Amino acid sequence: MVQDNANGQKSLLRSIDVITIVIYLLLIAAGWISVVGASYNYGDTDFLDFAARSGKQLTWIVCSFVLGLVIMLTDDRIYDTFANVIYVVMMGILLVTPFIATGTKGSYSWIHLGPVSIQPAEFAKCATALALAKYMGSYGFNLSNPRHFIKAVAIVVLPILLIILQRETGSALVYLAFFLVFYREGMTGSVLFIGVAVIVYFVFGLRFDAEAMPHTLTSVGRFTVLLLIWLFTAVLVFRYSRNRKELKWIVGIGVLLTGGAWLISRYVKPFDISWVQLALCVGVIVYLVVESLRQRFPRLALIAVFTLGSLFAYYSADYMLNNVLQPHQQKRVRVLLGLEQDINGAGYNVRQSEIAIGSGGLYGKGFLNGTQTKLKYVPEQDTDFIFCTVGEEHGFVGCAVVLVLFLCLILRLIYLAERQTFAFGRIFGYSVLSIFLFHVFINIGMVMGLTPVIGIPLPFFSYGGSSLWGFTLLLFIFLRIDAGREKYRR
Amino acid sequence: MTGLNLDKRKYIIGLVAILIVIVYLLRLLSLQIMSDDYKRNADSNAFLKKIQYPARGLIMDRKGRLLVYNEPAYNIMVIMQEQLGVDTLDFCNTVGITKEQYIERMAEIKDSKKNLGYSRFTPQLFMSQIPAKEFSVFQEKLFKFKGFYVEKRAIRHYATTCAAHVLGDVAEVSQLDVDSDEYYRPGDYIGKLGVEKSYEKDLRGVKGMKIMLRDVHGRIKGHYQDGQFDRVPEPGRNLTLGLDRDLQALGERLMRGKLGSIVAIDPQTGEVLCMVSSPTFDPHLLSGPDRGKNYQKLYANPMKPLLNRAIMGQYPPGSTFKTSQGLTFLQEGIINTHTAYPCYHGFRYGRLHVGCHGHASPAALAYAIQTSCNSYFCWGFYHMMQAKRKYGTVNNAMNRWKDYMVSMGFGYRLGVDLPGEKRGMIPNAEYYDKHYRGSWNGLTVISDAIGQGEVALTPLQIANLCATIANRGYYYIPHVVRSVEGRPTDTTYTRKHYTMVEEKYYNYIVDGMRRAVLGGTCKGANLPGLDVCGKTGTAQNRGRDHSVFIGFAPMNNPRIAISVYVENGGFGAHFAVPIGAVMIEQYLNGHLSPSGEKRAAAFASRTIGYGTRQR
Incomplete structure (x- = not known):
């Protein structure tokens, strides 16, 4: 028993994933530098002063290192064992939070414990991930069984409802990330694909509707959406076709027609090349239907239905928005989608954050030299909009480094999740990486004006102890589980 | 079974992550590298x-x-955001306004329709141009008035x-x-x-x-x-x-209660020694916070104190103009120095009669200047206009005459370095053709010869005529600024402008003007030891005659040339001559003799009643 333990400890040190730890430390360091930059006031000199946000954040960072160490010293099996207990307790806390929380900015999600405030929603993610991993990893679980699937979804939906009660819609939306886990575990991809496709059509189509493509009379939005419809169709054909000979035609003629149309518009006479794209899509539909009948292969017809549905969804949304809805309703939809400059609201924030990032240039203005963030032009600059500081002070290079670090983290986590012996570890791993991906996708997209303004933090960057500990907890529990996997392999 | 198939999904999830990062990198590229707009926006923001x-x-x-200098004045600024809990009563007492005014002013500031660019966070003007004296009281209490600040501006003091x-x-x-x-x-x-x-x-x-x-x-x-x-x-x-402060002050004192102008020029440089326009006003009125109110008052005054009569008033020069006529006739050979014209109480030609006062007849040029004989110059002018052999037509004669006048600085702006100068009036043949529909001759326009009729000059032009005579044939463009620190004097003001009349002819006119002072129309200007030369003028107009005088001194090394124009002052000798004499004495001696001071005091207190009807 003792020896086993000693062996376990020894192998534990060896089996911690160092690459993830290094990425984590790099992100934490870059995050702290950003908080220093974002919360800096002219004349401040002492970044370590606890009164300043930079000093506080440093304290939270040290605490999270301690937290990580403690997690590494625990037994990996307790998470599996106590997952349900943790989940139930956490849901209980979420339930009482709105009643004991003092409202700040219309949200009732903070519990004040003496000098510090804690946001339980940040920790509920971890509890949900554990519970979901335990349930879906249990023997006999089958996602294609509707009862099982509904139960799994219920584990995710419960915290969503409780968090919406706290008026924290942004934090609630994060739980949509778990659908990526369902996908990995066997949920049919078309649910995810169609959902994503429709959102992409809407967002791109409406967001860039007014911007003209260079050298054409086409709007960037329409061109992008039609290109995506064609591309998605091609991907589906690649995925589901039997011999993929259709693919050659679809891709070849598509590239030829679109490229040719653009060249004619560029060098001969500018025209609206979206008509060519529309004709291409219609041609593809007809071709797929004909091939489906000829080969007696109904899947091709289904792909044609997807293409037709996509065209219909895009054009009807476009028509509805521009012709059916009243102007004030149109405005509301645009603002809701984050598409319209609502000068007094989210639109102003996004405009200012775009200015801040855009003014950074290739190398940025240098540490503490950003004017837009220092002078408080960007709201929430050390929390939700912290990426602006990276953009303004460290430029394209700094932003690219941060984005690539996040990408490395996520890819590494995929690798780690896939090497788990048990479904519990894999599912938890995917939960963790899905949550990170969702946060990075929404947060960075938001500050660059690509995704709707949803107030969720950027992992390891945004100021605040709760979110930092929440993310550390997620990452280190998974690393602990990963470190323990060796034991079972022997 | 499904496990194998699902295994591939890790690639799809990885691909999604990679795609997101690529799209975001492209977006960053377009934000940070492709466009300068954001950078410019950031700069104008910050x-x-x-x-x-x-x-x-x-x-x-x-x-x-020193004439004009700067004094600090203080604008009281307020930042609305910070201005809360101020003891309004104390504040009002300190800056000397009522509580109602305070409330009204605050409302004005907050009204973004009137106060464009209003922001609660930036300083707004509460009161402007508080003089330093009043400000010091306010400053002592400034610490009590949170949100109030001061902004230093300079205002002109005199x-x-x-x-x-x-x-x-x-x-x-x-x-x-x-x-x-x-x-x-x-x-x-x-x-x-x-x-x-x-x-x-x-x-x-x-x-x-x-x-x-x-x-x-x-x-x-x-x-x-x-x-x-x-x-x-x-x-x-x-x-x-170029102004002499004492001379200017004396001139303004002498012109008190009268309308008109005194212009004195240093003939050797063209610098304006004094430029009095009466009525005048205290320059302090147009400086400081009450400028607008005072300006309106001055503007509405029927005596037009804002008008600089010295360069904007256009008057008939009267007999002072005869000097220029004598010069022209001599140069054109219409007369010689011995030519004499008869004068029996004036110029008579057919039914036309230009009156003159009693003096011996016939008169030669110097004597005609001395006694200001109308007849002499009318005859000269008549002969010039009728000199068909010389000019061909009366039109040519008229235009020739006009050229002489223009060469003496009449009819066009002299180009003094002050805004608003008027050009006066010298008629030419085309003007009379239009005016009389082609039917005119030397007799029709005979009054031009004695500085009446259509002729009009500014007091500056009259003074410049005097300077030209003092210089015997040339002038510098009159200018009030002698030098500008740190840059060379403008060459426009250092170039001699010669008239069309030769120097030798000027001496006869100078002789006549000297004799006028010694024993002619301007005996009142005879200052012992200063060799004054002068010429009076009595310009007829709809009301009482204007009293005019030109003079320069000393005769052979002139240092001052002056014109005095007193509206409705009657004979030249009544007002203009004694005023001119006091001015010359002051400038050349640097002070007034007791008798000069007595005379100055007497004229300073003499006023001319002007009915507003005449204005």
């Missing part, structure tokens, strides 16, 4: 270019005595109350000024009249600039890059005028 105002140039008289017309004034720029010169921003000051206007570019200096960082609420957060891009303001250039 940089507040704070203008540093240079000190406006000082103005001195010819002896270096060491004397004289020369308002020459000095001019300074006021806030109009929209037109802002549009036409990019130097100006709304709220800047600009010279509006006098040398303040004509030398604006020298006086104003060069603005400096401080680049400050401004936060989203407009609050100042410090210097950009520790001020390394800041620019220090360059103060304006100082002006030294």
